[in-house]
Amino acid sequence: MNWLDLSSSAFIAAFFLYCFGFLFYVMAIAGRKWSHGDPAGHERKWGRIAFIVSALGLAAQLTFFFTRWIGQGHIPVSNMYEFMTFLGMAVMLAFVIIFLIYRKPILGMFALPLVIIIIAYASVFPQESQPLIPALNSYWLKIHVTTAALGEAFLAVGFAAGLLHLLRTVDYGSGEKRARRERFWVEVTLFMLIVAVGFIISVFSFRMAGYEAEFRQETADVTQAGEAVSNVETVRYTMPPIVQPFNSELLHADSFLGVDKPLFEAPSWMNGINAGRKLNTVVWSLLAGAILYGLLRLAFRKQLGAVIHPMTTDIDPDDLDEISYRAIAIGFPIFTLGALIFAMIWAQIAWSRFWGWDPKEVWALITWLFYSAYLHLRLSRGWHGKRSSWLTVIGFVIIMFTLIGVNLVIAGLHSYAGV
Numbered sequence: 001m002n003w004l005d006l007s008s009s010a011f012i013a014a015f016f017l018y019c020f021g022f023l024f025y026v027m028a029i030a031g032r033k034w035s036h037g038d039p040a041g042h043e044r045k046w047g048r049i050a051f052i053v054s055a056l057g058l059a060a061q062l063t064f065f066f067t068r069w070i071g072q073g074h075i076p077v078s079n080m081y082e083f084m085t086f087l088g089m090a091v092m093l094a095f096v097i098i099f100l101i102y103r104k105p106i107l108g109m110f111a112l113p114l115v116i117i118i119i120a121y122a123s124v125f126p127q128e129s130q131p132l133i134p135a136l137n138s139y140w141l142k143i144h145v146t147t148a149a150l151g152e153a154f155l156a157v158g159f160a161a162g163l164l165h166l167l168r169t170v171d172y173g174s175g176e177k178r179a180r181r182e183r184f185w186v187e188v189t190l191f192m193l194i195v196a197v198g199f200i201i202s203v204f205s206f207r208m209a210g211y212e213a214e215f216r217q218e219t220a221d222v223t224q225a226g227e228a229v230s231n232v233e234t235v236r237y238t239m240p241p242i243v244q245p246f247n248s249e250l251l252h253a254d255s256f257l258g259v260d261k262p263l264f265e266a267p268s269w270m271n272g273i274n275a276g277r278k279l280n281t282v283v284w285s286l287l288a289g290a291i292l293y294g295l296l297r298l299a300f301r302k303q304l305g306a307v308i309h310p311m312t313t314d315i316d317p318d319d320l321d322e323i324s325y326r327a328i329a330i331g332f333p334i335f336t337l338g339a340l341i342f343a344m345i346w347a348q349i350a351w352s353r354f355w356g357w358d359p360k361e362v363w364a365l366i367t368w369l370f371y372s373a374y375l376h377l378r379l380s381r382g383w384h385g386k387r388s389s390w391l392t393v394i395g396f397v398i399i400m401f402t403l404i405g406v407n408l409v410i411a412g413l414h415s416y417a418g419v
Contacts (some may be wrong), residue, residue, distance in 0.1 A: 003071030017057030024050035027107035047105030084122030090153035140346035147338025154331025161324035162392030195289030212254035245276030
């Protein structure tokens, strides 16, 4: 039996089951108006179907996880593809636990898209099975990475409930300055999620089209003997080069919409050969996200928050606030163990020091300090409701930067997690 082929098939099945589960959750909530006088019964029926389909998706992803583990001989959390797929599975597991406690189908409308975006984002990275590098060949890999990801998963569910609370409580009928400001920032949050979708769509679209461009950059390095040595590097783009690397030469570029040359050059402070490619990816993500957001606004003719808000009116906002808090209260100690305590023990074993101010270590600490402040403000200062929900949004942004920005942009001892 080819375990890796079975693993790939299970991953595809999980992705589509999650998509169908999300659609059934939408049907459970949005379809209440066509329920022929029994909206509660309609929500229960379709919510149950959605949960079963989503649970089948989780079972398929667990199959992916364990068959890939067997096929490659080590736990599949050693690169960005494997870690992000595990994080998506962990978010789904956290959602299932929270759902079984509170039985709120509308939470699935926000948790399932997170899972779908995360595992779709994972698919952007190379999926080939690779042997463990020496730095990761330790049983602490299983302990540290899995507990850190599970803690982050509960924090992500807390964000989903917090965002839903904001969509429920922000006044979409008021013209007051405060209400307009709240609507603006909710819309910004939704736009950020759409930008992530835009990134995934643009990457896969150009990948399927087989687009390629290549640049060459020559830099001068000085050896210890004081001699100047020329260093030549090349980088391949898989998306049309809106931005080319600083001080580089275009070797080849496929034509896109009649354009086969970059529009801009990366600024001088981004002088690395890969810096221009990463900036180009960011520009394409924002562009694709803006186009997708514009199409949605054109279709609905109103803010996206205003489209979602009517679906939430039957939910007690205090329930959403409680769900968000409980998810974070569960996730915080797990994150503390995995991302800090277990990480420091492994660092002592691997690098003979508990703490080294590596960028990933610093941002894990920032995340921990932020959620410590969240719990302090909620329990000691009475920060409930909207203020608490806005903190969950900010916290999730910090988590995403720690996972994506630090791994892929900032160099450090954890750079092996990038591409």
